[in-house]
Amino acid sequence: MSFKKKNIDFVHISKYFYIASIALTIIGIICLSFLGLNYSVDFRAGSNVDITLSKSLTADEIKPVLDKLGVAEGTTVNPGADRMTIRFTNVLNEDQELQLKQEIAKLDEKASFEVNTVDPEMAKELAQNAIKAVLISCLGIIIYVSIRFEWRFAVAAIVSLLHDAFLVIAVFSIFRLEVDLTFITAVLTIIGYSINDTIVIFDRIRENLRFSKLKTREDLAELVNRSISQTIKRSIYTAVTVFVAAFFLFLLGGESIRMFSLAMVIGLLFGAYSTIFIASPLWYVLKGDPKKKKPAKAS
Template sequence: MRFKWNIDFIKKSKYFYTFSIVVTLIGIISLIVFQLNYGVDFRSGSNVDIAVSKQVTKEDMQNILTEANLNNENAVITPGSGRVSVRFPNVLSEDDQTKLTSVVESKIGKDASIEINTVDTEIAKELERNALIAVLVASLGIIIYVTIRFEWRFAVSAIVALLHDAFMVISVFSIFQLEVNLTFIIALLTIVGYSINDTVVIFDRIRENMRFAKIKSHQDLHDVVNKSISQTMTRSLNTVFTVFIASVALLIFGSESIRMFSLAMVIGLLFGAYSSIFIASPLWYALRGIGQDKGKKKPAKATT
């Protein structure tokens, strides 16, 4: 027996719109003031990851950098559980890498595993440009697909929901200055994929119900959208919940290299959980309502 969601989704959407607008404004301010905390993938420099078997503090790592004759004034040291990360704004030469490896082995132990990733300025710019192109191409493809399969109102609503989900994640990463790397871009594209999947399922049910509905007023249209969302609500929640649990598991038990990917997925799924229901569908309802008003014929003037 199908569970019936006795909720006026269209009416409740105003609260979610308000919340999203507030987060968007805070995100815009944060991006202007603080920008994004780009990782080594998008910023020239060297990133050093050291796997350790004992506790290494920030002060211990600063002493190691000093002994290796490396400028640690602008280096960002992030100690963690079983791992220490050091990000240099400049590219480390081969001599610098050799000195650092030698000092780390002497101070921490030869069992310490060192991984050094270096990106120069041109590669960083190219990666940033390609990441932006990837997101734009994916968005364009979605617009074309939804327009062909449904109509332009569905396409506009879907792309607004997708941009909403992506920007919410970007805003959170900017506000809390979380590191943005290539795995973050992969997470964004993955979130876009899950979001459009849920949105299309709801839109498909709206289109199906519209075929048999007699729309004479805004209330009729209102009822069709609420009915369509209610019919697909359980399916949408089950899909999001399944992926959310997997993302949380990766965030807790996964390696440091996919930590930002997992965190972006968790945040994106939380925002995406309501965007298809309370952002995309009510927006289509508003656009469809405007078209319905314009389609009404004006009463003929009486002739004398």
């Protein structure tokens, strides 16, 4: 199918995507305000015990063990076929950790343990560093795009990137998905992928500007539509290729990268449409009326 021949009015269609994105953003803000994020032990003080089992154990079988240790309150147990995760809101001391291993070993002699502990100061520092990483990356993108193109392209790119990152965060908040260090890695990866795709379209817009004589807003809209049409196949093919890889990584990958893969899948979906229907049309809005040539003075 040729998008160019179809003469799709991306600038006009983008209005509906603006409405959808604003609605999703409002929902996301409300959910984050009331629900917050489901932080993993990476960002929350406490102990996280991953247990590899040789047989299946239920949460009911583990509860007496937690009661015996006196740590049942606030503790969550996530059982699996051959794996179980126990999250404690408090940091286990050496005696509690040893007793936990001994009690579970009575239920499964071949059980192996991996204990991760984060103290309050470390959790706070990790959260602050994650926010700094996202802000610094956005600042670097603003500087780069402003130098390479112009400030309007930079503003449009950052709005698009923040849109993608925020909606991924909002989805994790709504469905109470766990936010860990791999999630931050995924958000930064999504930002990098999205800006790369956006720059391709911006570069085509800049190239077409050199050879176009713009007199009206309609001329500018037609230029943006033509530029998107010339690059949309590349954007779609790239997005689909990366999406398929991330999706199967989510289905078949290990537990340690599951949240990373899921964040990538969600971010790629939002990024695919924001690049086409938000970034470039927003530049069109910021550009304003094309500059008309001044009439030559009579000699």
